[in-house]
Amino acid sequence: MDKIWLILTREYTSRVKKKSFLLATFLTPLLMGGLYAAAIYFAVSDSEEKIIKVIDESGLFVDKLEGRNSVVFEFVTEPVDSARKKVENGSFIGLLYIKDVDIDDPQGINYYSMTTPGIDLIRGMNRSLETVVRDAKIKKMGFSKSALDSLNTDINITSINLSGENEKEGNSGIAMAVGIFSGMLIYMFMLIYGSQVMRGVMQEKTSKIVEILVSSVRPFHLMMGKILGIAAVGLTQFILWIVLTVSIISIAGPLLGGESAEDMVAAQSGIAQAELAQSPEAQNKLLAAIDEVVDSVNIPLLVGSFFFYFLSGYLFYAALFAMIGAVVDSEADTQQFMMPIMLPLIASMMFLGVIIKDPSGPIAFWMSIIPFFSPIIMMIRIPFDVPLWQLVLSMTLMVLGFLGTTWMAGRVYRIGILMHGAKVNYKVMFKWLMMKN
């Protein structure tokens, strides 16, 4: 055990001291913060008004046409030809030309612009026009509009989850977000640090340090020391990311929030942005959102299972990655062996949509108990509440799974690391697996 610890510390310190580690650790939160800021910036700047000129020969739409998605209609009364020229020379952004139409069969409405309009813009204009036509038809048929409006009823289903100790209001939106986020984190962790294990093992093999090492430690200890050391690096990086991202967002968030559309007027009238951030209204909103998450998701269960699947999933895959590193002689050879390992990971991502649509369905069930998929899929399911027996089954299989891959990897590893220039395929790997000491 002392030796595993020695190897673990070497792996950990040599990686944590690297410049690339420091760079990735401190730049990633900045990058995330930057993306967050950019998203807000574009959301705000996108809300600029888009003025579209309208020539309405039917007279049906004047002053009734309402713009959507920051589109504003301005009616003009000039000949179509001269208006089109104005579009061509850029004084008008867009021109909507409505001929004298029959409301039962409105044909020949044209939109002129110098760029191809986006689908949202066309759809928005269609809706605006349709609403006006509909109102005109209602009038023509002699219904009163208010009577018709009363036919529309707003229904909101409140979903109540009875599986917990207390009835609680479920919020599938938040559950979904939490599930996807934790599943993605685990996916990234397994992939990034798993392949680091592979590369580390391969480097020890190709630089021929390994024979000196295995004359001092057992190959299995060497492999475990490396896997655990890199896990510690990963955990350090994740914790730093979380701490840094949270602090960046909590400093920068309110500043950016102040610029957002909510209170631009206030900002312009000279109220300091910092004060805005502390306004009770904004704080209440944040608290309400946090409350909602806390209420709708079982936090201790979520955090507990997150750490469980985070670590067990990593151990499961890292062992397989270590095995690949031990059998190949160069980076190029890794490709053929990577594929079968990547496949279940990619599949988990591909089935994400299906799982979210039906988090208790058969696909979700099977994928969440098979160790190849369960670290990602079960994490996505947990916020939607999973029966206890399924969770226990999944975790048991996961533990057996990583014990299995570690055992298997250890056996292939001890032979593979000493083999240079051997042509390795699955048959050879199987032979090594079965070989006695």
Add this chain to the structure above:
Amino acid sequence: MDILNAQGITKRYANHLALSNLDLAIPNASIFGLLGPNGAGKTTFLRIINQIIFADEGTITIENRPLSQNHIEMIGYLPEERGLYKKMKVGEHLLYFARLKGLNRTEAIKRIKVWFKKFDIPDWLDKKVEDLSKGMQQKVQFIATVLHEPKLIILDEPFSGFDPINANLIKDEILELREKGSSIIFSTHRMESVEELCDHIALINEGVKILDGPKRDIKNQFRDNIYSLEHLTPIKELPDGFEIKTSQKIDEGMTETIIHIADNQKANDLLQVLIGQTEVRSFSEVIPSINDIFIKTVKEQAHG
């Protein structure tokens, strides 16, 4: 007494027999040459001693106790395939290897400094391995092998890739380690390179031991009573019991003649006869090299 005793070691790989019923005894405080061509099974045997792989049959004892994990700390192994972590500092590297061999931190640092002084490289502690030349890296590897003062030092092809200066430096250290009581196993296919160093020799070929014993005994065993003579004027005739094998001019009137002496004759008698006939410039016994012995033995085995 023997530090290591191997009995009936057999190791099979999928398609060949790497070692077949090998018996070897490594005497205490000696330098033992494990010689044989590539693929003879030398590295397999060394890996078995280091418990990197395990024998299918046979037993190994070290100081009369069966080989176990406890012995790791008393063995120093420099494999043929050896490397260093390029990004690590030399000091950290040596410390890591020493601690893997069970040395504690303070003792390891103390000894690293002693070795650095010895090799006259005091400023290497903070140097990165990748900044060292190949020869420098070899020194570091050697220090790493012996830092924990192992009683049994195993060197597999130790001089491959060494320049002559480093090779001599290492040779001197090896002799000193033997003086201090360590036993050294040398494994190489370049037999001439270790001939002068070894006290004991074992020759193996295709997994089978073909010769084993103190170097002097082996050499005596293979003496053929052949003498080499360098002289000026030609030799006329030799009495019974002396036979000229070959005679050829080498340069400036000098001739080299190889003479076989029968078992009942003496070299001194030959010399007396020769002095009467020609001017003798040199006279020496032709002692077979280990390489010659190896080739001869392998041939004999193939025919017999």
